[in-house]
Amino acid sequence: MSEESLVVSPTADPRLVRLPDGRTASPPKGWALLPPGDPGMTRRVKAAGPSWTVIEQKGRKKFSKGVWAPAAHIEAAKAELEVERADPAYARRREQDAARRVKKQDAYVHDFADSVFRLLRFSRTFHARAIELAAAVTAHATPVGSGTVARTERIPVEQRAEAAVIAWMRHQTTAYDDMKVARVKGARREVRRELAEISRAVLELHRRDVPHGVASCPLCSALARLPA
DSSP, X not given: OTTSOEEEEEOSSTTOEEOTTSOEEOOOTTEEEEOSSOHHHHHHHHHHSOOEEEEXXXXXXXXXXXXXXXXXXXXXXXXXXXXXXXXXXXXXXXXXXXXXXXXXXXHHHHHHHHHHHHHHOOOGGGHHHHHHHHHHHHXXXXXXXXXXXXXXXXXXXXXXXXXXXXXXXXXXXXXXXXXXXXXSTTHHHHHHHHHHHHHHHHHHHTTSSOOOOSTTOHHHHHXXXXXX
């Protein structure tokens, strides 16, 4: 067993894990737990030999709880990285990588906001509302690590923009967050589908050059509540 690299689940006992076949087991003698948070260390430890990656699943999301591996491999990787990271060239590369990530993120935020604005197609009467909504949706959906649909690359950015707008509308213009949804398979999906249709109808109102009152419009009311 110790010669295999496995993906395991945590248990209430920090010294026990659940194996893929459902059994519980302790990591092999001489192994230690490498906490999550340092991708460079994790890659090196996994490349050095067999390991058990601890993954906790909550709903559709998965969270790393660390990697069990031979303590000698962890210490060797730690020593190698300490030497590498002490080199001034490493710090320069880190700064350059960070600058590239910031530039890439800024470009994506701009492109995403533009996609949202084009999706809205609000009339001239509600042009300012379109700008406000695009900014609000973008600010919520695009931060790195937010886990929103805007961060996935599996669908085109136009589809991400639409999904993000509907999600923002669901939470900001409907009573979804306070709803008691039956614990029946498909019930929550059906509620979301119905609310999405309502949200699309609200958006459609803003594509007409017909003014309406803020108090009677869930979208205008939600935008009015946003911090200045």
